Amino acid sequence: MYLLLSGTLKPKSSLLITRRTKQSQRLWFFFFFFWQCSSLFCKLGVHEKEEITMAMEDLNDYTIIKEGEAEILMHAKNEVFYNKTQVNNRDISIAVLRSFVSKRKQEHEAVLSKRASATKVSEKNAFESAAEEAPNESVVTDEKSNGETEGPEEISQDEPCGDSEEFVKTTERRVQGKLKPPRVLEALSASGLRSLRYAREVEGLGQVVALDNDKGSLSMYHMMYQMLFLIVSSSVEACRRNIKFNGSVACSKVESHLADARVYMLTHPKEFDVVDLDPYGSPSVFLDSAVQSVVDGGMLMCTATDMAVLCGGNGEVCYSKYGSYPLRGKYCHEMALRILLACIESHANRYKRYIVPVLSVQMDFYVRVFVRVYTSASAMKSTPLKLSYVYQCTGCDSFHLQPVGRTASNKNNSVRYLPGFGPAVPQVCSDCGKKFNMGGPIWSAPIHDQEWVTSILADMHSMKDRYPAYDRISAVLTTISEVCLIFLLFFAFSCLTNHIFTKWMINN
Numbered sequence: 288m289y290l291l292l293s294g295t296l297k298p299k300s301s302l303l304i305t306r307r308t309k310q311s312q313r314l315w316f317f318f319f320f321f322w323q324c325s326s327l328f329c330k331l332g333v334h335e336k337e338e339i340t341m342a343m344e345d346l347n348d349y350t351i352i353k354e355g356e357a358e359i360l361m362h363a364k365n366e367v368f369y370n371k372t373q374v375n376n377r378d379i380s381i382a383v384l385r386s387f388v389s390k391r392k393q394e395h396e397a398v399l400s401k402r403a404s405a406t407k408v409s410e411k412n413a414f415e416s417a418a419e420e421a422p423n424e425s426v427v428t429d430e431k432s433n434g435e436t437e438g439p440e441e442i443s444q445d446e447p448c449g450d451s452e453e454f455v456k457t458t459e460r461r462v463q464g465k466l467k468p469p470r471v472l473e474a475l476s477a478s479g480l481r482s483l484r485y486a487r488e489v490e491g492l493g494q495v496v497a498l499d500n501d502k503g504s505l506s507m508y509h510m511m512y513q514m515l516f517l518i519v520s521s522s523v524e525a526c527r528r529n530i531k532f533n534g535s536v537a538c539s540k541v542e543s544h545l546a547d548a549r550v551y552m553l554t555h556p557k558e559f560d561v562v563d564l565d566p567y568g569s570p571s572v573f574l575d576s577a578v579q580s581v582v583d584g585g586m587l588m589c590t591a592t593d594m595a596v597l598c599g600g601n602g603e604v605c606y607s608k609y610g611s612y613p614l615r616g617k618y619c620h621e622m623a624l625r626i627l628l629a630c631i632e633s634h635a636n637r638y639k640r641y642i643v644p645v646l647s648v649q650m651d652f653y654v655r656v657f658v659r660v661y662t663s664a665s666a667m668k669s670t671p672l673k674l675s676y677v678y679q680c681t682g683c684d685s686f687h688l689q690p691v692g693r694t695a696s697n698k699n700n701s702v703r704y705l706p707g708f709g710p711a712v713p714q715v716c717s718d719c720g721k722k723f724n725m726g727g728p729i730w731s732a733p734i735h736d737q738e739w740v741t742s743i744l745a746d747m748h749s750m751k752d753r754y755p756a757y758d759r760i761s762a763v764l765t766t767i768s769e770v771c772l773i774f775l776l777f778f779a780f781s782c783l784t785n786h787i788f789t790k791w792m793i794n795n
């Protein structure tokens with residue numbers, strides 16, 4: 288207080304005031320400068336703004352990375368995700384996507400021809416019965432008595448039906464309109480490399496939407512630029528730059544958005560024929576919205592890189608993320624795939640949907656599954672039949688599966704769904720006398736579709752040059768196609784070793 292009132296402070300405070308005035312002058316100058324810049328930029332179109340941005344940056348700071356048909360620009364200081372080894376992941380996804388496009392077309396044509404022949408038969412029957420019963424009446428029309436035109440039969444979602452029947456019905460529902468090119472959502476896109484490859488390399492694909500929410504670490508220049516124009520994160524910025532860099536096909540097909548993938552997928556229900564999830568670590572937080580964003584009969588592609596968690600390194604974390612306990616058996620990688628599939632199924636079931644796995648692979652440091660998603664409250668009742676708990680002996684390699692559900696038939700031959708019989712094992716192992724650990728539930732139904740695997744492989748062989756990771760991918764797919772597909776866990780392992788042994792015996 289004394290100091291404040293004493294004269295000794297006066298010269299200091301006047302100095303302070305002068306400094307403040309200078310500071311505020313500087314601030315005003317900066318403000319004026321940016322205001323002028325912003326009005327200059329605003330007078331230009333978006334296109335020109337981007338050109339200027341590119342021009343202002345030193346192009347020497349960029350490296351061009353080519354993978355397949357796509358090229359991306361990587362800034363020296365850029366922290367947008369790019370992992371070279373993920374070429375295997377992108378290649379196999381392209382192979383599956385190519386098969387999906389052609390399968391979807393075949394399914395559409397099959398339903399159209401089925402419908403055409405059904406119409407012919409019903410028209411013929413109607414004509415014959417009309418001729419027999421009322422030869423003098425006017426020709427039977429398609430008009431209902433209330434004047435409504437009869438369209439394709441409306442399908443109740445609760446009708447009891449098997450998988451294949453449901454598949455036909457789902458496809459029929461889709462066939463009501465003209466088949467549009469499939470739309471793809473890459474929910475976690477980073478640089479956009481995958482989306483660009485999809486757009487440029489997969490024929491017959493429609494729009495590809497690439498999302499990312501990365502705010503990244505930005506340079507001062509980028510921050511100011513983004514603040515001025517309310518622009519987008521560094522990943523999205525990089526993605527948009529890459530779209531432009533890849534020419535007209537990419538520009539017309541790929542669009543990039545700054546968005547939280549979960550929000551975007553939730554607000555776009557049943558809109559995408561393919562949803563691709565490729566996160567850092569676990570996909571668990573994205574699954575609930577992803578299963579809702581796929582159209583009926585569409586495909587969900589999903590990577591999980593948290594292998595330590597899925598393979599039993601941290602059982603509690605796995606349970607909290609995936610709702611399943613992993614076991615550290617010899618089959619742990621296969622179990623990781625089956626845990627992921629069970630988790631996707633459980634999210635799908637919440638929306639009366641269910642999955643049909645097409646291909647499930649364990650490669651490098653991750654697992655990746657490709658599943659089709661359908662809607663049917665009745666088919667969903669079969670889910671417990673496709674899930675099992677695993678009892679693993681703590682003393683030896685023996686293990687047993689305990690199905691979660693079973694079926695029984697009623698007197699009228701209809702099917703009842705019941706809890707599985709248990710326990711599947713005695714208190715102690717009959718081989719070694721030790722106790723069992725219980726893991727799961729896991730997906731215990733097939734994890735691949737043999738027909739798909741064969742056609743993906745054939746397709747890959749016919750265009751070897753178009754897959755940078757051809758050798759690796761074809762080896763993985765060949766192993767899957769040759770190994771006994773229906774066997775579970777360790778059986779698959781022993782089956783594989785037998786298979787390799789037999790081959791070795793033949794060759795020697």
Ligand SMILES: C[S@@+](CC[C@H](N)C(=O)[O-])C[C@H]1O[C@@H](n2cnc3c(N)ncnc32)[C@H](O)[C@@H]1O
Nearest residue numbers: 368475476477481499500501547548565566567
């Ligand atoms: C592993 S990278 C994707 C790599 C890319 N799919 C590829 O093949 O090159 C994961 C990306 O997900 C983004 N991401 C993480 N959480 C997200 C969220 N909630 N919404 C949107 N993007 C997210 C990250 O910013 C990161 O760029």
Ligand SMILES: [Zn+2]
Nearest residue numbers: 680683716719
């Ligand atoms: Zn034992």
